[in-house]
Amino acid sequence: MKKLRLSPQTIPMVASVAVLIVLYVGGCLAFDNFGSLRVLINLFGDNAFLGVAAIGITFVILSGGIDLSVGAVVALTSILIAGLIGHGLHPLAAIAVSLAFGAAFGALMGTLIQVFELPPFLVTLGGMFLARGLGFVVHPESLSIDHPFYGDFVSQTLSLPVTRKLSIPFTAVCLVAVVIGATMLARWSRFGRNVRAIGSSEASARLMGVPIARTKILVYTLAGALSALGGVVATFYMQSGNPASFVGLELDAIAAAVIGGTLLRGGVGFIPGTLVGVLILGVIQTLIIFQGTLNSWWTRIAVGGLLFVFILLQQLITRRKK
Amino acid sequence: MSEPILSCRGLTKRFPGVVALDGVDFFARPGEVHALMGENGAGKSTLIKALTGVHPRDAGEAVLAGKSIHPRSPREAEAAGISTVYQEVNLIPDLSVAENICLGRQETTLGFIRWGAIRERASAALARLGVAVDVDKTLSDCSIAIQQLVAIARATDISARVLILDEPTSSLDDSEVEELFTVVRRLRDEGWAIIFVSHFLDQVYALADRITVLRNGKLVGEFLAAELPRLQLVAHMMGRSINEVEALQHREPPARPAGEPLVSVRGFGRRASVRPLDLEVRRGEVLGLAGLLGSGRTEVARLLFGLDRADSGEMHVEGKPAAMRSPQASLRARFALTPEDRKSQAILPNLTVRENLIIALQARRGIWRKIPRQEQDRLVSQFTRALGIKTSSPEQLIRNLSGGNQQKVILARWLATEPRLLLLDEPTRGIDVGAQADIERLLAKLRDEGLAIIFICADTAELARNSQRIAVMRDRAKVAELTGADLNEQAIMRAIAHGDASHPSS
Incomplete structure (x- = not known):
């Protein structure tokens, strides 16, 4: 039996779980109905697109890079799906096209970063503008999706009933499935291990025979695909697409990853931690809604404060190690 | 055979x-x-x-x-x-010991990592070396020595x-x-x-x-x-x-020169860094600073140079009260410091030899009075020759030079500012015997030209043969000052061990 022990790498993760529990229990004590199953389910359902996109960005950060295009790609995908369905394409085909587009978009950025040794920050910044602009070319404003697949199949058939009046939305199912798959990928696959190795020390990883180019391009491809999946989930959630939506989503995603224990320098991080980070953002938002009088921008203030606390915590841990 | x-x-x-x-x-x-x-x-x-x-x-x-x-x-x-x-x-700091030993070597089935097999293989590789390490530990949590052994375990785990x-x-x-x-x-x-x-x-x-x-x-x-x-x-x-x-x-250092001290400090110290101490150094004198790693040698140099601010005591330069509040003030007083960690604190790796050499002089002149290119080239060729710096060209990036030559460029950088006091923190560490001999010769030459030099060195023999006086540090305090016949390895070691050179029993 392995002894349970807190290594410096897992302390931030444990801390973020503790914060989540404190916030949630605090909410339950302060407000009636906060502890209801419905609120809990909505926490997953409402934040599913953020969660899926944040998982993608977590892989990029693990590899030592960054992806700023996430929000724009989610928005572009959502309007692309709405537009394609509007032109008569079957939703499944539209989703497949969007996912392929997202992956190709990520692969293109990854190739630029790897082959021309360009900084990820700038390449994905360019990608962000490109994707944002392309969204408006597809359709300049919000476009609702009217298709039985969306209206009945996804919203009704695919949701998991819990009680007679309550069911788990398919978006939440997507989020949980992505988290499980990504956790497996990060921990048990050669790809996941190579990503962590490159993020920790690219020069050493090269000497030790890790395929650098392939892995790095794949990381951005995966992030692009997951951003697109985030867009798909967003259309399930909103029953529409909007090229102007999700501005700054990538920054929420980065915040969620960091609060969940991923180091921005790369090499250290946990996929379930990112889910915890996303849920913390969601709980703060719900708390402010329940409170009722506070401006919704207080969510940002709380997240900002929390981010400071967590990066400070990580710094203290790293320093004590030295 | x-x-x-x-x-x-x-x-x-x-x-x-x-x-x-x-x-x-x-x-x-x-x-x-x-x-x-x-x-x-x-x-x-x-x-x-x-x-x-x-x-x-x-x-x-x-x-x-x-x-x-x-x-x-x-x-x-x-x-x-x-x-x-x-x-x-050259391992991956954030991966576990086991992952580091097995990375890239047939450790997966259908793309999935076999954690059990990895742990076993890593444990076996370490056991063959007679090393006991928890293979699940993150590499960066291990000491450098253990990391080195893990690297050997990885290197020897193939046929x-x-x-x-x-x-x-x-x-x-x-x-x-x-x-x-x-x-x-x-x-x-x-x-x-x-x-x-x-x-x-x-x-x-x-x-x-x-x-x-x-x-x-x-x-x-x-x-x-x-x-x-x-x-x-x-x-x-x-x-x-x-x-x-x-x-x-077997070079005999000359006797201590006469005259007033160039720099003297009384009760000079800083909380949690160096306990108050007295020191003085004259022109034409090499004052050695001895002590084990962590004894406060480097901290003394940082205090004198104003990198850290002293919070007690006073400093006199040529008999006048002075205070080094910043490296800029030290530069104006014509002090120079070559730090211990050459790679991260001295060289500017992506600049050329010429740029590295003139930067301190330029800093002293201020940014508005650029040193003319002709003057720069003259300085570089003068110091390249005087110090025997081996570089293919003054426009070569300094990171492409060997450690000894980098150190010489750093010395030249400060000599170009015509310092009165030279603080050398481990100038010969990690460089070869030839460059070391060059630097020791240079030390003697600068001393004879009237520079005051404070020389920090972990090698007691090297310290003994280059210094005219040696201040011994222990546990962040000055415990002894050695002169004359006591300038030898045994006396230094005794002072480090007992705090006093003359009474080994105490």
Whole structure:
């Protein structure tokens, strides 16, 4: 039996779980109905697109890079799906096209970063503008999706009933499935291990025979695909697409990853931690809604404060190690 | 004597403008530790890099176990049977010990990592070396010594026959070095052919069976360690006669000069850094600072230079009260400091030799009074010649120079500011004997020209032969000051151990 022990790498993760529990229990004590199953389910359902996109960005950060295009790609995908369905394409085909587009978009950025040794920050910044602009070319404003697949199949058939009046939305199912798959990928696959190795020390990883180019391009491809999946989930959630939506989503995603224990320098991080980070953002938002009088921008203030606390915590841990 | 497993003949490697390796023969035999010695620039690293495929050779042949090999990358060299452990640990700090040992080696089924198999394999590899480490521990949580052993475990966990240890001991303390050597001897006894590169003569004689000496890219000779006296080895490395080397080692420092101190401090200290102490240094004097790592040597230099602010005591420069509140103030007072950590605190790796050299002088003049290019070139050529800096051009990036030459450029940077007080923190660390001798000679010359020098050095023998007075630090306090007949290793060690040179019993 392995002894349970807190290594410096897992302390931030444990801390973020503790914060989540404190916030949630605090909410339950302060407000009636906060502890209801419905609120809990909505926490997953409402934040599913953020969660899926944040998982993608977590892989990029693990590899030592960054992806700023996430929000724009989610928005572009959502309007692309709405537009394609509007032109008569079957939703499944539209989703497949969007996912392929997202992956190709990520692969293109990854190739630029790897082959021309360009900084990820700038390449994905360019990608962000490109994707944002392309969204408006597809359709300049919000476009609702009217298709039985969306209206009945996804919203009704695919949701998991819990009680007679309550069911788990398919978006939440997507989020949980992505988290499980990504956790497996990060921990048990050669790809996941190579990503962590490159993020920790690219020069050493090269000497030790890790395929650098392939892995790095794949990381951005995966992030692009997951951003697109985030867009798909967003259309399930909103029953529409909007090229102007999700501005700054990538920054929420980065915040969620960091609060969940991923180091921005790369090499250290946990996929379930990112889910915890996303849920913390969601709980703060719900708390402010329940409170009722506070401006919704207080969510940002709380997240900002929390981010400071967590990066400070990580710094203290790293320093004590030295 | 066993037959060589690795035989290299006529190895040659040219870089633009230099022949880094000129027809060198080298043999590695199973069950033997073969030390590769030479000054920086002698061709040691080039030979290693040619063997490991980092810089494939231009001419010559390398035969491993009867087969000619042409590695084009460290991976290919490893596959052929040559494993390397580098000076700076080249592992992944955030992965576990087990992952580091097995990374990239058949550890998955259908793309899934077999954690159990990895742990077993890693434990076995470490057990073969007689090392006990928790393989689930993150590598960066292990000491450098353990990381080095993990690197050896990784290197020997494949069916290779030749193990190259490229300066593996430079960041280890004595007991860690001994632990490493135990492992190396064990591997030798198992029949590995070990190639050992080190600057430390003691370590080479403690470990090596055979020594090959290179100089200026050429082979000087291959010797049995037991038959090569130390002095002869140093003479071979430097290309000088034994008499010259002896003269260098037994130089009498002149008596302490008369006159007022240039800099004196009373009760000078800083909380949690250096306990209040008195020090003074005159023009034309070398004051040595002795002490173990962490004794406060470096902190004293930082306080004097104003990098840290003293919170007690006073400082006088030429009899007038002065306070060094910042490095800028020190520059104006014409103080100079060459820090201990050359790589991260002294060189600007991506600037040229010229830019590195003039930067302190430019800083003193201020940004509006640019040093004319002609003047810059004159300074660079003057110092390159005076200090014997070996560089292909003043426009060469400093990071491409050897450690000894980098150190000389850093010295030149400060000498260009015509300092009155020179604070040298471990100026000879990690550089070869030749460059070290150059720097020691320069020290004496600067002293005779009337500079006040504070010299920090971990090597007590080096300290003793270069200083006219030695202040001994222990536990962040000055415990003794040695002069005259006490300027020897024994007295320094006694002072470090007991706090007093003259009464060993106390």
